[in-house]
Amino acid sequence: PSSSEAAPAAESATNGAQAGAQGGAAEEKDECSIFVRNLPLGIKEEAVHAAFSAAFGAVKGGTAGVSLKQQKGSCFAFVAFEKPESAKAAIEAGLQVEGRTCSCEEKKPLQARRRGPGREGGGRGRG
Numbered sequence: 001p002s003s004s005e006a007a008p009a010a011e012s013a014t015n016g017a018q019a020g021a022q023g024g025a026a027e028e029k030d031e032c033s034i035f036v037r038n039l040p041l042g043i044k045e046e047a048v049h050a051a052f053s054a055a056f057g058a059v060k061g062g063t064a065g066v067s068l069k070q071q072k073g074s075c076f077a078f079v080a081f082e083k084p085e086s087a088k089a090a091i092e093a094g095l096q097v098e099g100r101t102c103s104c105e106e107k108k109p110l111q112a113r114r115r116g117p118g119r120e121g122g123g124r125g126r127g
Contacts, residue, residue: 031087032060032081032084033078033087033107034087034105034107035078035105035106035108036077036078036079036090036102037076038075038102039075039097039102040075040097040098040100041073041074041075043068043075045067045068045077048066048097049062051097052081052095055093056086056089056090056093058081059079059080060080060082061080065079065080065081066078091106
């Protein structure tokens with residue numbers, strides 16, 4: 001192999017190392033994010049942001065740090081804090097929001113959340 005062929009391989013290895021370092025940063029951000037269940041129906045992102053930032057510390061990027069979902073008569077959110085300590089405190093303490101006790105959990109990777117019965121051989125037995 002010529003030296004020009006070896007250079008792309010070295011560059012590829014360097015890029016791989018950088019991607020690994022960035023992947024570590026992404027994992028660190030997940031330590032700052034929580035899943036909140038049992039929120040009151042009809043609540044706004046601004047109210048979730050205000051409640052969590054007042055109780056536990058700064059939430060990232062204003063209301064962009066709150067992702068609110070309402071479906072099938074339930075309301076939940078993902079909240080991203082500036083610091084992992086804030087997320088840990090929220091998980092340990094939970095929070096009362098507009099009269100409802102909300103439970104907080106560590107945000108799980110999308111792949112881990114999608115597993116369940118009926119997939120990968122799970123589910124009801126036959127026969």
